[in-house]
Amino acid sequence: MTPGSDIRFITEPSRSRVFRAGWVIKDPWTVLENTGVVVAGGQIKKIVTPAPKDASVVDLGPGVLMAPLVNAHVHLELSALKNRLPLGQGFALWVAALLRERDAAGTPTLKTAAQKTAASLQDMGVGLVGEISTLGITSQVLSTLGLAGVWFKEFLGDEEEYLGDEEQDLYIKKQVPLSFSAAGHAPHTTAPQLLTALKKRTSAAGLVFSIHVAESDVEIDFIAGTPGGGWTDFMMSRGIDTSAWPVGNKTPVAYLHDLGMLDNATLGVHLLQVTDRDLDILAQTETKLCLCPRSNQNLHGRLPDIASLLARNLKPALGTDSLASCDSLGIFDEMAFVRQLYPQISLPDILAMATINGANALGLGQHWGTLDTERSAQLLYLDIKARTPADVMEKVTAYGI
Ligand SMILES: [Zn+2]
Structure with missing residues (x-):
């Protein structure tokens, strides 16, 4: 487009x-x-x-x-990596290349690309965003452009010191048009005690908490406690001891549920690999969902089961992930992709994913959608x-x- x-x-x-x-x-x-x-x-x-x-x-x-359309899950701060990473060669290679290229690009380049990309969102019909920022460099970009939505500071590992003092917390702020909230990266990358501490903070502020969940095989295997796979060793090499994490014999959705993370103010992103019991948990807890089918196709060669989510009355939003795994941040493009790949989904359901479900996923359904x-x-x-x-x-x- x-x-x-x-x-x-x-x-x-x-x-x-x-x-x-x-x-x-x-x-x-x-x-x-x-x-x-x-x-x-x-x-x-x-x-x-x-x-x-x-x-x-x-x-x-x-x-x-x-x-206006809602892009409920985007990483503007990775915009500089467009066409710089290998797609279709496995998730592990992509992640390694992402970390390398992101470091090589440096903050000024990442910020400039984020600024330019964010400025084009309204031209593509996107008025509301859920931006995930690991480096913390895009909050000003969104504020300056007057973009509406939620800016999520994303946390990995067990670095609880980033939380800071409750009174001095810079990142958690509910306001219109742009709120500042927190996100955990994923069940296998962010320590459980950090996840629950972040969730407590966002809940107290009346904000949505975001987390990638049930996306990759390595995540599924680690949370299930499958021997091998090397994730425990990888985390240890980064100085993170996962031995006390309550994983084993469960799915990522069940793991988050056991931690008390799932409710109607948690936004689970991807849900590529879910069981019937996972769907029951998501429905019972009224967890908000966001799907990024084009990114999933590029990174994992797999698509979310939208029909099963809709059958449980779950109302998924649409996101794009970043330009490092998707051709555009346009939600008209994402809708068109869903139309082509999921002919059984009704057109109003597809438009709802791009508008009202997205606004609700960000906790902003009273104002937008x-x-x-x-x-x-x-x-x-x-x-x-x-x-x-x-x-x-x-x-x-x-x-x-
Ligand atoms: Zn993402």
Whole structure:
């Protein structure tokens, strides 16, 4: 998809306006013809069908007006590594190359690339992000651009000293439009006591906690306690003793559940390898989920079972991971990929993954994700022609093709 080719991103106008379009997607199940969206004070006040005709109405054209898309899982800070890492040669090689290339690039280069990439997100229709930052270098990038969402400082190993003093904690802050929260990297890379300490902190602040889970074979094997594999030795070589971690005979999802990590304010990312019992746990705990199918395909040659998640009434969001494992950070592209690879998933379900599920996954469903009253007046206009509501859904979900 060419960024910005037929997209107009309308940033929350503070004064009262009525935006009219040929079609308005209020939510993935409600497509309205010739409709006006009344906004004031940065919020949607009401939806009017048919659209009023007075001179104050801003007529955007015959296309589609909708909520901006949500990229619920991205690593902008790895943008400089685009096309620099081996894909399709195994996850271990990719990770090793990532660490090497990231160090070689250096902070100024990583920051510049993150800045440039973040600045292009709205041109691709993305208004809300869940950014994962291991190095901590992208918070300013997002703040400066006025991007909405959650910036997650990601923790690995057992480095609890990074948590700092409760009063002096710089990273945990709930605010609009951008909150600052914490993420654990994964069950096999972040110490259990650090995970629970971080989760306690984000819960107290009313924020979502994010973690990659059930992604790679090495993670599955280590948490299951499968002998060999070398992960214990690798961690020890990095100075991390995993001998007291409560792993063995369980899945990553069950492991996190046993630690008390799973609830409706935890965002599990990937879920590539899950059992029926895992699905039960995720459903019972109302854990939020985010899937990154294009990245999964590139790194693992495997795709998440979206139909099984939807069948349990789990409502996955979409993310892209980074440009180190995915061609673009566009969610129109991710939707188009899902459409092509999962023909059995309904179009409203796909659009929900890209919008309301993403907003909910970041704990921001009250403010973003649909064009309901009191939601953000950030709007997305697509200059496309459609004949019927069904045609609108066809064209919007295939827009990235
Ligand atoms: Zn990731």
